[in-house]
Structure formats: structure tokens, C-alpha cells
Amino acid sequence: MNQLEQLKQCTVVVADTGNFQQLTQFKPQDATTNPSLILKAVQLPEYRPLLVDMARQWQGKSLEEVTDRLLVRFGCEILSVVPGRVSTEVDARLSFNTQATLARAERLIELYQAAGIHTDRVLIKIAATWEGIEAARLLEMRGIHTNLTLLFSKVQAVACGQAKVCLISPFVGRIYDWYKKQAGAQWDEAAMSGANDPGVRSVRAIYEYYKHFGITTEVMGASFRSTGQIxxxxxxxxxxxxxxxxxxxxxxxxxxQRALDAQQARSLNLHAEHYDEAGFRYALNADAMATEKLAEGIRAFAADAIKLEQLIEAA
Known part of the structure; x- marks a missing residue:
């Protein structure tokens, strides 16, 4: 039995791609996308006609709407291949605007519904800023499920748990990148791999906290640099x-081998945490890595959203 088959016995495997033609090979349960992945996909020859078709079909509509329709088109194609859910991301430029995030999320869901997709098969991806988490809390109350992304700290995870979001995507590789860069020549790859990897440690701490306190939000590790981290x-x-x-x-x-165990997490001696807005902002600010990577991630996704709009305009 290969490692992928072994992994599927204890973890739900999700494909992180906009390239839906690759999915049948690995038979994942779910799939996630983001602006960077969709941008990468539409530049491939096999997906270029899809971009052109959507741009021409909805000519005269706002760029925002055409972009959302393109994202949903990719999501629908993915859902025709995977049996579970797809994650579709709200424009990162709205990461600090709760009401605008709500509006875009609801439009994405309406587009999926118009395509015959049940809301239970869609997760709306939102950056785990305070405003994003608040938007997710309100969306969950309306029956729209969310995936909080660009999550680099336990602080963000605790706030997401409070908001009763469906799922969080703590980033492993980007945390690893930050600590490796900070250490420079002092970095010891062997000593900081496996269970000692800083990204792995972060996700384990979040997982244990959730399981210990019975928080139902699902934990989905993301952004991997190696199979060792997985x-x-x-x-x-x-x-x-x-x-x-x-x-x-x-x-x-x-x-x-199973590395994370919910039963063991329940026996740990952990302290409950709670954050209001001021406490959240202060605690996040105190974490230099999380602050920097969250800001960097929002900038990168926003830049790719602009590039995607430019491709739509030029189509």
C-alpha cells in the first residue's frame, strides 16, 4: 500500500489545485482552490478556452461578477470529479471588510445554486483576519459553510473556533519558510523536520486544542513543502x-503512522482561551511570523486576483 492510500485511512485527503483534469488520478475526497491556483490553471492551453468562453458569455458584466462566475465554473468542474466539497475564495482585497465579504460569499453561493450545486458541497474561503472571521460567523449562521485560510497562529484558530466556522486551513509550509529564513545559516534541516517542523508543530497545537475542548471546526493542514510534513x-x-x-x-x-490522535488530545492539560477584537489584534500583532505571513498572503492573492481580471479583460 502506497503512502497516499495509507494516509487516506486516517485523514481525509483533499487536492489543492485548479487543474481539475488531474483529480481523477488521485481520487481525493474534496478539492481546494485559491486565486493563484485558478490564475495558474487558466494560463494552461487546455483551460484557455474556458476563460475566453466565460469572458465573452458575460461581456458587459462587471469584472468582479465575471471573475466570480469563472471561479464557480472551475468549482463546478471540480465537483463533477470529486465526491465531496470544493473551496472557492472570496477576493482577498475584501479581507478587511466584513460586509463586502458577506456580499461576495452570498453571490458565489447563489451562482453555485443556479448551477444546481447544493450549498453543502461548497466552502467559502476567507482570509482569517478579524473581519473575515466575523463574516464567516455570520455566514455560518445563514447556513453557508466557510473555510478560513491564511491561518498561521493559534490565535486565529481560537477565534475561528469561537465563530463556529466549518473548517480552517492552517498553513504549514509558509510557517516553515519563515522560520527557515529567520534562522539563515543556523537552520538545521534534520533537527527541524518531521514532528519538529515549526509548521507541523503549529497545526498539531491547533488540532489538540480543538479536540481537547470539543470544538467541532475541522482542521485541514495546508501549504506543504514536502511529503515529510504531510x-x-x-x-x-x-x-x-x-x-x-x-x-x-x-x-x-x-x-x-498516525501522528495526531483526538483521544490523546482530550487527556492533555490545556487552558481555554478567548479573544475579543482588541485581544485578537494584540495577540496576532505579538506573533511576528503570523502577522507577516498573513499580510504577505493577502497581498499575493490580491495581486493574482488583479492578474486574473486582466486576463479576463484581454480575452
């Missing part, structure tokens, strides 16, 4: 994995 989180609720790493897992016969 294997070190075997047992996490879900893991969203890029096709390149799915391929590596499917080609390895090395053993995969």
Missing part, C-alpha cells in the same frame, strides 16, 4: 495537498 500530520481531520506531492505519496511505499 506524513508528520497523519491523523489530522483533513490535509489539502498539491498534485506534485500527491504523486510523490502515491509512488512511495514507506510506512505512514
Amino acid at each position: 506524513v508528520a500530520l497523519a491523523g489530522c481531520d483533513l490535509l489539502t495537498i498539491a498534485p506534485e506531492l500527491l504523486a510523490q505519496l502515491s509512488q512511495s511505499q514507506a510506512p505512514v
Whole structure:
């Protein structure tokens, strides 16, 4: 049994891609997308006609609406391949605007419904800012499920749990990147791998906190740099994995052992935390890595959203 098959026995495997033609190979349960992945996909020859078709079909509509329709089109194609859910992201430029995030999320859901997709099969991805988490709280109350992304700290995770969001995507690789860059020549790759990887440690701490206190929000590790990081989180609720790493897992016969265990987490001696807005902002500000990576991630997704709009305009 290869590593991917072993992993599927204790974790829900999710594909992190906009390239829906790759999905049948790995048979993931769910799939996630983001502006960068969709931008990458529409620049491939096989997806270019889809972009052109959507741009021409909805000519005269606002760029925002055409972009949303393109995202939903990709989501529908993905849902024709995977049995579970797809995550579709709200424009990162709205990350600090609760009401605008709500409006865009509701439009995405309406577009999915118009395409015959049940809301239970869609997760609206929102950056885990205070405003984003508040928008997610309100959306969950309306029966619209959310995936809080660009999550780099336990502070963000605790606030998401308070908001009763459906799922969070704590980023592993980007945390690893930050600590490796900070350490420079002092970085010891062997000593900081596996269970000691700072990104892996962050997700484990969040998972244990949620399971210890009975928080129902699902934890989906994301943003991996290696199969070692993935294997070190075997047992996490879900893991969203890029096709390149799915391929590596499917080609390895090395053993995969459950690394995260909900039962063990319940026996830990942990203290409950709670954040209001001021407390959240202060605690996040105190975490240099999370502050920097959240800001950087929003900027990058916003830049790719603009590039996607430019491709639509030029189509």
C-alpha cells in the first residue's frame, strides 16, 4: 500500500489545485482552490478556452461578477470529479471588510445554486483576519459553510473556533519558510523536520486544542513543502495537498503512522482561551511570523486576483 492510500485511512485527503483534469488520478475526497491556483490553471492551453468562453458569455458584466462566475465554473468542474466539497475564495482585497465579504460569499453561493450545486458541497474561503472571521460567523449562521485560510497562529484558530466556522486551513509550509529564513545559516534541516517542523508543530497545537475542548471546526493542514510534513500530520481531520506531492505519496511505499490522535488530545492539560477584537489584534500583532505571513498572503492573492481580471479583460 502506497503512502497516499495509507494516509487516506486516517485523514481525509483533499487536492489543492485548479487543474481539475488531474483529480481523477488521485481520487481525493474534496478539492481546494485559491486565486493563484485558478490564475495558474487558466494560463494552461487546455483551460484557455474556458476563460475566453466565460469572458465573452458575460461581456458587459462587471469584472468582479465575471471573475466570480469563472471561479464557480472551475468549482463546478471540480465537483463533477470529486465526491465531496470544493473551496472557492472570496477576493482577498475584501479581507478587511466584513460586509463586502458577506456580499461576495452570498453571490458565489447563489451562482453555485443556479448551477444546481447544493450549498453543502461548497466552502467559502476567507482570509482569517478579524473581519473575515466575523463574516464567516455570520455566514455560518445563514447556513453557508466557510473555510478560513491564511491561518498561521493559534490565535486565529481560537477565534475561528469561537465563530463556529466549518473548517480552517492552517498553513504549514509558509510557517516553515519563515522560520527557515529567520534562522539563515543556523537552520538545521534534520533537527527541524518531521514532528519538529515549526509548521507541523503549529497545526498539531491547533488540532489538540480543538479536540481537547470539543470544538467541532475541522482542521485541514495546508501549504506543504514536502511529503515529510504531510506524513508528520497523519491523523489530522483533513490535509489539502498539491498534485506534485500527491504523486510523490502515491509512488512511495514507506510506512505512514498516525501522528495526531483526538483521544490523546482530550487527556492533555490545556487552558481555554478567548479573544475579543482588541485581544485578537494584540495577540496576532505579538506573533511576528503570523502577522507577516498573513499580510504577505493577502497581498499575493490580491495581486493574482488583479492578474486574473486582466486576463479576463484581454480575452
